[in-house]
Amino acid sequence: MRVVIQDNYEKMCEWAANYIADKINSHKEERPFVLGLPTGSSPLGVYKRLIEKNQKGELSFANVVTFNMDEYLGLPKEHDQSYWYFMHDNFFNHLTDMKAENINILNGMTDDPAGECARYEEKIASYGGIDLFMGGIGVDGHLAFNEPYTSLSSRTGERILTTDTRIVNSRFFGNDPEKVPAKALSVGIGTVTDSKEVLVLISGHNKARALAATVEGAVSQKWTCSALQLHNGAIIACDEAACGELMVDTYKYFLDIEKNERL
Ligand code: GLP
Numbered sequence: 001m002r003v004v005i006q007d008n009y010e011k012m013c014e015w016a017a018n019y020i021a022d023k024i025n026s027h028k029e030e031r032p033f034v035l036g037l038p039t040g041s042s043p044l045g046v047y048k049r050l051i052e053k054n055q056k057g058e059l060s061f062a063n064v065v066t067f068n069m070d071e072y073l074g075l076p077k078e079h080d081q082s083y084w085y086f087m088h089d090n091f092f093n094h095l096t097d098m099k100a101e102n103i104n105i106l107n108g109m110t111d112d113p114a115g116e117c118a119r120y121e122e123k124i125a126s127y128g129g130i131d132l133f134m135g136g137i138g139v140d141g142h143l144a145f146n147e148p149y150t151s152l153s154s155r156t157g158e159r160i161l162t163t164d165t166r167i168v169n170s171r172f173f174g175n176d177p178e179k180v181p182a183k184a185l186s187v188g189i190g191t192v193t194d195s196k197e198v199l200v201l202i203s204g205h206n207k208a209r210a211l212a213a214t215v216e217g218a219v220s221q222k223w224t225c226s227a228l229q230l231h232n233g234a235i236i237a238c239d240e241a242a243c244g245e246l247m248v249d250t251y252k253y254f255l256d257i258e259k260n261e262r263l
Contacts, residue, residue, distance in 0.1 A: 013045030036133030154188030
């Protein structure tokens with residue numbers, strides 16, 4: 001596992017955007033580059049920079065297919081808190097050459113959640129899997145909406161959100177946890193770790209415990225993010241604030257080993 005520690009949120013986002021842009025630009029195959037994407041506040045700075053690169057003509061999305069991590073169940077896509085809305089508002093609508101047919105987001109209004117999720121998995125497989133899955137994590141270490149004790153081999157499916165997650169996410173729903181949907185559709189931990197590379201953004205003091213569990217803790221379904229330890233291409237991009245619970249030796253080790261890395 002690589003852990004790339006940057007001074008602050010902005011630098012973390014800059015690093016991650018450069019990394020993703022470099023991967024897309026160096027993809028010379030005819031088949032599309034398949035990119036997994038998250039919502040949340042963590043990726044916003046990355047999206048901003050990817051948009052800038054795209055608008056300057058330095059990065060094309062013409063041959064990129066995207067799959068989003070998750071979607072609330074019961075929210076129509078026009079709802080301003082649906083992840084469909086978030087992704088279009090913060091990212092897709094600003095790209096010059098992203099094709100609408102290449103955007104994949106689970107349908108939160110489906111009347112057949114199991115079928116919707118099975119089709120999602122099949123579609124990912126039809127492209128030969130995901131090349132790079134960018135993610136964020138919750139304060140309890142959830143990756144996508146895979147809350148603590150979700151199987152580390154889980155696939156795309158319906159999830160019940162914990163009260164804690166609904167409280168944390170209530171900041172987008174007038175601070176009323178009851179207004180946060182109780183269920184979501186989400187890719188599984190197995191879906192994420194099947195990707196060739198996984199890049200997870202972890203920023204801020206409130207994620208410090210989750211970062212320590214991801215990097216230093218036991219591989220455990222208690223912290224679903226810890227499954228990344230078994231992935232051969234996992235990268236954590238984080239900021240100083242998120243490192244507060246790492247052991248000093250761990251922190252020094254990653255700073256030292258990353259010193260001479262190219263990107
Ligand atoms: C939600 C999303 C996750 C996201 C998490 C953290 O629960 N389902 O995919 O990683 O929030 O969000 P933030 O980056 O805003 O802390």
